[in-house]
Amino acid sequence: MPIIVNVDVMLAKRKMQSKILAEKLGITQANLSILKTGKxxxxxxxxxxAICKILxxxxxxxxxxxxx
Amino acid sequence: xxxxxxxxxxxxxxxSVLAIGYFASFxxxxxxxxxxxxxxxxxxxxxxxxxxxxxxxxxxxxxxxxSGYITMMLLIIGLYAVFFYLLSNVFSIFxxxxxxxxxxxxxxxxxxxxxxxxxxxxVILLSFxxxxxxxxxxxxxxxxxxxxxxYFLAAIFRQxxxxxxxxxxxx
Numbered sequence: 001m002p003i004i005v006n007v008d009v010m011l012a013k014r015k016m017q018s019k020i021l022a023e024k025l026g027i028t029q030a031n032l033s034i035l036k037t038g039k040x041x042x043x044x045x046x047x048x049x050a051i052c053k054i055l056x057x058x059x060x061x062x063x064x065x066x067x068x
Numbered sequence: 069x070x071x072x073x074x075x076x077x078x079x080x081x082x083x084s085v086l087a088i089g090y091f092a093s094f095x096x097x098x099x100x101x102x103x104x105x106x107x108x109x110x111x112x113x114x115x116x117x118x119x120x121x122x123x124x125x126x127x128x129x130x131x132x133x134x135s136g137y138i139t140m141m142l143l144i145i146g147l148y149a150v151f152f153y154l155l156s157n158v159f160s161i162f163x164x165x166x167x168x169x170x171x172x173x174x175x176x177x178x179x180x181x182x183x184x185x186x187x188x189x190x191v192i193l194l195s196f197x198x199x200x201x202x203x204x205x206x207x208x209x210x211x212x213x214x215x216x217x218x219y220f221l222a223a224i225f226r227q228x229x230x231x232x233x234x235x236x237x238x239x
Contacts, residue, residue, distance in 0.1 A: 031239050041237040 004064045005043075007036050010055045024054050076162035083156035090149035094142060096122060097129055101138055136198030143190055150186075154179045158218070168228030176222035183215030 011021060022032040025047065034040050048059055055061075100108040100119045109118040109125075110133055119129040131137050158179050161172040187208040194204070 027239065034237060035239045039237065040239045041234055043239055047239050 002066055002068050004066050005035055005038055006062055006064055010057055010061055014055050025050050073163050076159045080156050080159035083152045087149050087152035090145055094145045094149055140194050140198045168225055168232045173222055173225050176218055180215045180218035183211045187211040
């Protein structure tokens with residue numbers, strides 16, 4: 001998929017563990033893993049908003065378009 | 069959805085009780101006829117029979133004492149035990165928190181296949197052993213109708229499972 005999810009990069013920059021982010025988002029680690037590995041079909045605006053708030057970043061830092 | 073769960077749970081219990089009742093009756097009749105136990109009472113010079121309630125002399129099942137009639141009786145009671153068991157499985161789907169599941173589709177599939185095929189097969193089989201009474205064809209038609217409705221319901225559930233799987237991938 002040409003949309004790349006860069007949650008891992010942001011987690012590394014903020015030195016935060018996936019487990020902590022999942023807990024703060026109120027989602028399971030399995031669901032966060034689906035998001036990180038690009039298997040997700042979509043991201044809800046509230047999830048995106050929460051990620052941006054927790055990681056103190058912009059949606060563009062999380063999602064990236066790479067032409068195939 | 070809460071009311072649906074309550075109604076389906078009650079229906080599931082009722083149909084389970086009916087399935088157990090039919091199965092117990094089937095077993096009781098089979099044992100009484102096969103082993104000619106004390107529960108079997110042949111009357112009218114061997115033309116008719118009575119099967120008593122267990123440990124009583126109160127008539128429970130009555131019929132003609134010939135193999136054709138007994139086969140028909142056993143088949144109908146036995147198949148209705150299976151029918152109510154499958155129906156209780158269908159009702160149990162609606163009492164689950166997650167409605168659209170693969171298990172639900174399996175239960176619906178079993179129910180519609182059995183309703184579409186078994187009554188017809190049973191009537192064909194019975195036509196060799198006994199004179200099939202006219203309501204039997206009506207029952208076959210009713211079960212077929214039920215089977216068709218359940219077939220459509222299963223198609224909706226298949227679509228539901230696909231949508232559910234897709235929804236689960238939206239984080």
